[in-house]
Amino acid sequence: MKRTLTAIALLATATAGLTAAEIGKPAPNFTAKDIHGQTHKLSDYQGKVVVLEAYNLDCPFCANHFKTGAMQELQAELAEKGVVWLLINSTDAKHPSYRTPEKARKEWAAQKIKATAWLDDSSGDIGRAYGMKTTPHMYVIAKDGTLAYQGAIDDKAAANGDPRQARNYVREAVNKLLAGEKPEVTQTKPYGCPVKYGG
DSSP: OHHHHHHHHHHHHHTTTOOOOOTTSBOOOOEEEBTTSOEEEGGGGTTSOEEEEEOOTTSHHHHHHHHTSHHHHHHHHHHTTTOEEEEEEOOOTTSTTOOOHHHHHHHHHHHTOOSSEEEEOTTOHHHHHHTOOEESOEEEEOTTSBEEEEEOSBSOOOSSSOGGGSOBHHHHHHHHHHTTOOOSOOBOOOOSEEOOOOO
């Protein structure tokens, strides 16, 4: 019981101060460097559908999507449709799961990641602005810059098994937006491990 309460307290502390972005409202703009030193601004992608993925491969929920290849397939599928996919790693630099740019580049290659870029958010600024709680916590931003979907990647909160068998909310939302329609599901409860923000 004591351990459970401690875990709850830690989660509450980690997510304190999060101001979740709102569906239908402009997605918070940000500027961040990727693992190759290039600068990315969300506003630079106005006119494109953008996917944000809260990322930490040390989380078994996140890792399952990559070890099965399901996440890379989805990234590649949507990239072919002109979608921008940004990995957001908000792990604090003092945490064991933090990746230096060098380690991140090796992980990118080893996992054959197909995203547009991996952004270093060790400050936690992007994660907190969006209210990112877990890895993975997913966001889909419409071409006009408004937030169209946020929550779980799919309806199967599992750290094993084939994610391809699940209903993928991100794919659905993106395809609806590309067809000029609104997503049927705009918000779900994210699952996974808590984002490792700094104090």
